Amino acid sequence: MAIEVRIPTILRTYTGGEKAVSGDGGTLADVLVDVDSRHPGLRDRIVDEKGLRRFVNVYVNDEDVRFMGGLQTAVKDGDTVTVLPAVAGGAGEERAGGASTHVTAGG
Amino acid sequence: MSLAPFSRRSCDRASSLLPVLVIASETVDEIVAHARRDHPDEACGVVAGPVGLDRPQRFIPMVNAARSPTFYEFDSRDLLRLYREMDDRDEEPVIVYHSHTATQAYPSRTDVAYASEPGAHYVLVSTREPDTVEFRSYRIVDGTVTEEEVRVVAALDPSE
Numbered sequence: 001m002a003i004e005v006r007i008p009t010i011l012r013t014y015t016g017g018e019k020a021v022s023g024d025g026g027t028l029a030d031v032l033v034d035v036d037s038r039h040p041g042l043r044d045r046i047v048d049e050k051g052l053r054r055f056v057n058v059y060v061n062d063e064d065v066r067f068m069g070g071l072q073t074a075v076k077d078g079d080t081v082t083v084l085p086a087v088a089g090g091a092g093e094e095r096a097g098g099a100s101t102h103v104t105a106g107g
Numbered sequence: 108m109s110l111a112p113f114s115r116r117s118c119d120r121a122s123s124l125l126p127v128l129v130i131a132s133e134t135v136d137e138i139v140a141h142a143r144r145d146h147p148d149e150a151c152g153v154v155a156g157p158v159g160l161d162r163p164q165r166f167i168p169m170v171n172a173a174r175s176p177t178f179y180e181f182d183s184r185d186l187l188r189l190y191r192e193m194d195d196r197d198e199e200p201v202i203v204y205h206s207h208t209a210t211q212a213y214p215s216r217t218d219v220a221y222a223s224e225p226g227a228h229y230v231l232v233s234t235r236e237p238d239t240v241e242f243r244s245y246r247i248v249d250g251t252v253t254e255e256e257v258r259v260v261a262a263l264d265p266s267e
Contacts, residue, residue: 010223055221057183064183084186085223087169090149090178091207092217 003031003075006082007042014042023081028060029071031081046083047071055086126255128202128228128244130154130163131263137166139240142206142232145171150232151179154202155193162263163201163228171205178217179205202244204230212241214252222247228255 002022007015015021021039025031029047036043046056051071058065059082065073075081134154142150151171154163167189172182181189193199203224207215212233214222222229225248233241246253 008223010225057186059183059187062187064187066183082187082190084183084190086180086183086221087151087153087186087203087223088173088178088180088221089205089218090173090175090215091210092177092215 002077004080005031005035006080008084010085011042011045011083014039014045026074026076027069027071028058028065028073028075028081031075032071055088057084057086058082059084126246126253127258128163128230128255129161129258129260129263130202132259132261134163134166135242135259137168138202138204138230139232139242141168142234142240145206146234147176147208148174149176149179149206149208151181151203151205153189153200154204155196155198156201158197158199161201164263165198176208200224200227202230203227204232206232206234208233209235211235212243214245214247219247219250219252225249230257 002024004020005023006020007018012018021035023031023035025034032043032046046053046058052058052066060068060073060075060079065071138152138154141152144150149171150168152166152168155165155167156162157164169181169185169189171179172185173180203222205218207213210233212231214229214231218229218231229245229247231241231243231245235241242257244255244257246255
């Protein structure tokens with residue numbers, strides 16, 4: 001047995017289109033290093049120099065690892081790791097209104 | 108210019124997909140109502156549909172965990188539940204929508220930076236005016252924003 005790592009659409013370019021790959025290791029960190037050895041570049045999309053990337057969610061089975069041990073979360077054979085990019089965005093700090101071009105719903 | 112009846116998704120290659128979102132008026136109303144309800148916080152959600160068909164069928168409003176007038180984010184547990192459910196139902200997120208509450212309905216730098224569903228239509232609604240609403244749709248692929256036509260229909264065509 002191994003650990004199934006489920007890959008979101010946007011990262012399947014690293015896995016040849018596969019929705020899930022197999023990994024091994026005692027912690028999430030180990031599994032990501034292991035998977036990256038066969039799918040180079042994938043780990044960099046999930047982890048940066050500070051740890052788990054802010055807008056990438058990683059789950060072991062049903063739990064967000066941020067509520068467990070983060071990258072040091074223990075994993076065992078038969079576990080499923082799921083990677084899901086955050087669904088996020090927003091107007092941000094851009095200033096409101098002001099522009100004279102008022103765009104209304106098209107059609 | 109009129110479009111041939113086979114224009115929509117007859118050739119399923121991203122480069123030849125016509126830039127159009129076909130959406131039922133009821134779904135437009137649901138998205139706008141959600142945006143109005145959450146104003147002045149940004150509203151967000153998804154309209155799911157069967158994988159590969161480009162049919163936004165199932166309206167799924169989400170909680171904005173950021174509860175902010177300038178930022179939205181799905182709660183990570185809600186996100187997992189949503190994607191598991193879509194997977195169980197052979198669905199994908201056809202539309203990812205959110206509202207801007209003081210600015211125009213155009214993707215911001217933040218929106219582009221975090222767009223993680225290359226196959227989705229990104230719908231933006233602006234509730235900055237009380238009496239009108241802006242409802243626009245975009246593709247966001249590899250950091251590039253392309254606006255597309257929004258074609259509102261009485262109901263989605265029952266035939267594929």
